[in-house]
Amino acid sequence: MSKWLVLYKKEWLEIIRSYKLIWVPLVFILLGAMQPVTTYFLPEILANAGNLPNGTVIKIPTPHASDVLAQTLQQFSTLGLLVVALSFMGTLSGERISGMASMILVKPVSYLSFISSKWAAMLSLALLSFTAGYGAAWYYTVSLFQSVNSQWVIRSFIIFAFWLVFVGTLTIWFSSLLRSAAAAAFSALAVAAVFALTASLLPNLFQWSPGNLPQLALAQLTGQSSKEIWPSLGITALLTAGLVIGAAWILRRRPASDAV
Amino acid sequence: MTQIFGATKAVNDISFTMDEGRCAALLGPNGAGKTTTIRMLAGLLAPTSGRIHFRGLPQVADRRQLIGYLPQVPAFYGWMTGREFLIHAGRLCGLSGKEAASRSMEWLERVGIAEAGKRRIAGYSGGMKQRLGLAQALIHRPKLLILDEPVSALDPIGRREVMGLLRDLKQETTILFSTHVLHDAEELCDDVLIMKAGHIAISGQIQDIRYQYRKPVLFLDTEGDPESRQWLNQWLKQPAQGIQSYEVLPSGSGVKLIVDEINIARQTVLEQLLAANVQVTRLEVGYTTLEDLFMEAVSGA
Helix, strand or coil: CCCHHHHHHHHHHHHHCCHHHHHHHHHHHHHHHHHHHHHHHHHHHHCCCCCCCCCCCCCCCCCCHHHHHHHHHHHHHHHHHHHHHHHCCCHHHHHHHHHHHHHHHHCCCCCCHHHHHHHHHHHHHHHHHHHHHHHHHHHHHHCCCCCCCCCHHHHHHHHHHHHHHHHHHHHHHHHCCCCCCHHHHHHHHHHHHHHHHHHCCCCCCCCCCCHHHHCCCCCCCCCCCCCCHHHHHHHHHHHHHHHHHHHHHHHCCCCCCCCC | EEECCCCCEEEEECCCCCCCCCEEEECCCCCCCCCHHHHHHHHCCCCCCCCCCCCCCCCCHHHHEEEEEEECCCCCCCCCEEEHHHHHHHHHHCHHHHHHHHHHHHHHHHHHCCCCCCCHHHHCCHHHHHHHHHHHHHHCCCCCCEEEEECCCCCHHHHHHHHHHHHHHCCCCCCEEECHHHHHHHHHEEEEEEEEEEEEEEEEHHHHHHHHHEEEEEEEEEEEHHHHHHHHHHHHHHHCEEEEEECCCCCCCEEEEEECCCCHHHHHHHHHHHHHHEEEEEEEEEECHHHHHHHHHHHCC
């Protein structure tokens, strides 16, 4: 356990020294704050655009506060996922190609703690950033529109966090499998897209798939029943754990992919 | 042990023993399977078949506890300082925080990069990285230190320093290092393992090998005038009795003869030289060197 903490601390030190601790949350906060702010000021932005004839009356119905939060979540499920995948695509492949992994793995360190420390660092940073981003979105939505049922918001937050962490885990898993970091990010995002697509095209068949989570998170914001979320969350948690263990297994078979 | 990558047998059924407290060199040309062997020993590659066993040591679940390893091109986290990296390595080997910190200072001092300990590794030179690599391999006092070409990438000064360091370490631990430079092995080691194309061609104590495989050699040099050269060419077509093999010296005017029985060979050669009135400048009797043996072992069919 103490070795795991040493590894986890090292991951954090890296996150701090590579400035990931600043830019990842910053992107999330920007994404979260932009949506309510631009929605609120949209009529004025259009009016000042300048290419409208004088006397044009712009009438846009003020959206409901929960709709604004839902749009923010959709932002997170595209750009947010991209940022998470990009910032963790090289966690494993980079260390294996540079020979760093072989420097560490000849020490009496278990493969699972090597992977899980990286995974935990990803989890921490992703959750921190998402909390900050969603918090910003919530704050601006409440101050510019009206308040939203906080229970709904928290529920949608938890469900979406599972999805975000799942995609982060996919990135780490692909990073253990592939040599190229970019390929890992691309594969993770592609698989996430397939999950989301299958869940929305065949809702009955993929009712409990992790790909259903973004839809479920959106549904929470309109106060829908929370009954059917547990199987999805459970399956996602199981798949996440399976991916972490799978990555450790891949690593055990080929600890290093630098030149032999 | 055997290691098969796809269709190539990188290491083919090799077996060797190392004794505690000795220093062995794994010698061989590039591509002989040295690095593969070392990576199997270090636990970075599972042997396709075979096993690695530590005799006389308490059965440890994790062999890696006993091994210190320095790869051919050590990699580091460039954003860490040298000292931080050593502490990290020490803690991963199970040292307490305090112990890791004090040993890091000790080793930084010992490998001679104490004043660079607080700088980021990204700014280190190749020699400094190699020394930091040695320090991180030794921080947990391993029973066996495995080094993959520890001096190949260094300049002559760095090389001499690292070799000096290894000579000190020889007193403290068992060392196995690979190299393709025979001279390094001769300078430092008790034992050699010469590898060729995935096999161990020759292994044993360096003294024994030198003695066991050495053969008498006759060096014959002439003035290089046309008559002598012609005679030499003629003579080599039908070498005298007792001559095993020969090799024309780079100058073209002389020849190196490997012989069975030096006394007989000396006599016959001298007689024939006198009879033909050859302009001899040198006739030297000696023995084959380790270099000759190495060349023969790795290049011979």
